[in-house]
Amino acid sequence: MPSKKVIHLMLDAGRSSIKYQAFVNNETGTTPVMKTESLVCCVPSVPFGELGAFSLSRGKDENNKDITEHWVVGSSARLQGKEYIAMSDSENHKVDYFPILALGAIASLPNLLELSTGTSAKRRTLHIRLSTLSLASPLELKKAIEQCKWIAVDGVRYRLCFSKLGFLGFPEGYGASLWASERFDDKQFHTFDIGYGTATISEYSNLGKLPKRVTCSPNGGGGVATLIKEFSRALSNTDSSKMIRPSQLREILETATIGDNGISAIAPDGEDIGSELENAIHSWMKDSPLAYALDDVSVKARRSKVTLCGGAFAIAPVQMLIKERLLKSCIPESNLLIPENPGTVALSEMKKLYLGETTDVNQAA
CATH class of the missing domain: 3.30.420 (Nucleotidyltransferase; domain 5)
Known part of the structure; x- marks a missing residue:
């Protein structure tokens, strides 16, 4: 002891x-x-x-x-x-x-x-x-x-x-690479991590005991913060915008759902503003630094498996629309993997370095 x-x-x-x-x-x-x-x-x-x-x-x-x-x-x-x-x-x-x-x-x-x-x-x-x-x-x-x-x-x-x-x-998002390395036999793979401020594409070597990052391409301004701005802009011509504080937009975004009638996002007054959210996501994907990241992933994922992770992929409508956008680029669907907990996988999977499943922690850092 x-x-x-x-x-x-x-x-x-x-x-x-x-x-x-x-x-x-x-x-x-x-x-x-x-x-x-x-x-x-x-x-x-x-x-x-x-x-x-x-x-x-x-x-x-x-x-x-x-x-x-x-x-x-x-x-x-x-x-x-x-x-x-x-x-x-x-x-x-x-x-x-x-x-x-x-x-x-x-x-x-x-x-x-x-x-x-x-x-x-x-x-x-x-x-x-x-x-x-x-x-x-x-x-x-x-x-x-x-x-x-x-x-x-x-x-x-x-x-x-x-x-x-x-x-x-x-490396930022390293837990996602640990999650991926257990599921891929490939010699290399990528992670696509969309956080609050940045959309980051990382390439990992999967040859050794632990995955090793080879390259990293951060796209500043491609994260959820920009989506929230687009969402606010999409709401600017609606009555609901008068009752939604900026601090509430993120919670509305994170609790949005997908149902039989499409995307649903409920404003404080009970109005469904899912259509405005969908428009905002499309604008975000087309007219922000996220567009560069999506183009990059669209090419890399044709030959390499990619794990989609980060807080953005914990938002159901975002996950659905980004995946649809990538699949339209002729990417094999089997090359796109999404963890059960994409928002926390980068941290939660790190336990494998500390709880005896993988022993050489310093090798990974």
């Missing part, structure tokens, strides 16, 4: 949401994939008992006393009566605020106290091995997070000890 608990925290901090999962001592202490909005709010004092709320120190003043900051991360950031910051507000926010997002994920772990060590009830220690799915430099993220010395959550102060084994940075 190990002498201390080491939390293997896998973090996917995107512009729209933070997805994270903790693994401790193999199966023991493993949490489900958790998700919260990528929002942060600096507050004068930390609210007790609120998810994602914590205090931290990452420096000392001239008297050698800790400089304390108070933050709320996630949906609760909207409730603080102060201006909050959304990672979607700026292209660099998710890198600049990475330490806050990461600590917000740690503070939100449901079994945080049990994952800590120490003899005092109020002073504990967290041993953390942090890994990310990111296009950013792992070394830059590591340097930023290691400045944080402790966090306090619900009256308990946790000293932060980040593992010296290394800060692992996996």
Whole structure:
């Protein structure tokens, strides 16, 4: 048995949401994939008992006393009566605020106290091995997070000890490649990941024990954020647009369905605005950087299998219309695979690197 608990925290901090999962001592202490909005709010004092709320120190003043900051991360950031910051507000926010997002994920772990060590009830220690799915430099993220010395959550102060084994940075969407490698015998395959801001095509070699990324083609502006703008534009000439706040459009989009009468999306007033959503998706596919990505996939998928993943493919109408668009390009339908959970597969499949199914984690990073 190990002498201390080491939390293997896998973090996917995107512009729209933070997805994270903790693994401790193999199966023991493993949490489900958790998700919260990528929002942060600096507050004068930390609210007790609120998810994602914590205090931290990452420096000392001239008297050698800790400089304390108070933050709320996630949906609760909207409730603080102060201006909050959304990672979607700026292209660099998710890198600049990475330490806050990461600590917000740690503070939100449901079994945080049990994952800590120490003899005092109020002073504990967290041993953390942090890994990310990111296009950013792992070394830059590591340097930023290691400045944080402790966090306090619900009256308990946790000293932060980040593992010296290394800060692992996996390719963005790597879990989808693990999912694909178990289903393809091909020597190479692709993943097509449409997230909030970017539509990314990645090629992987499938020759070894673990898939290895060969190339990556991100198409900034091809993600769901652009679709939401198109949806808003499509609604601009309808009465429903007067009653839909921009913050509600995404939820309407994510809860849209496909029925016998086609696409259905319900506005707050109960009106079905599915036709406007369908028009928005078609405009998004034709008149945004997503069009370049679709053209690229349309060629690659004729000879290579492609896994469709990312939050966009968790939206039923988006999944249907993009798949229809690709199949019109003479792609064999068997070359397009969609996981059961396309929105979280990039993170959820990472458990195979930590729970004994695949042992050489460093080889993958």
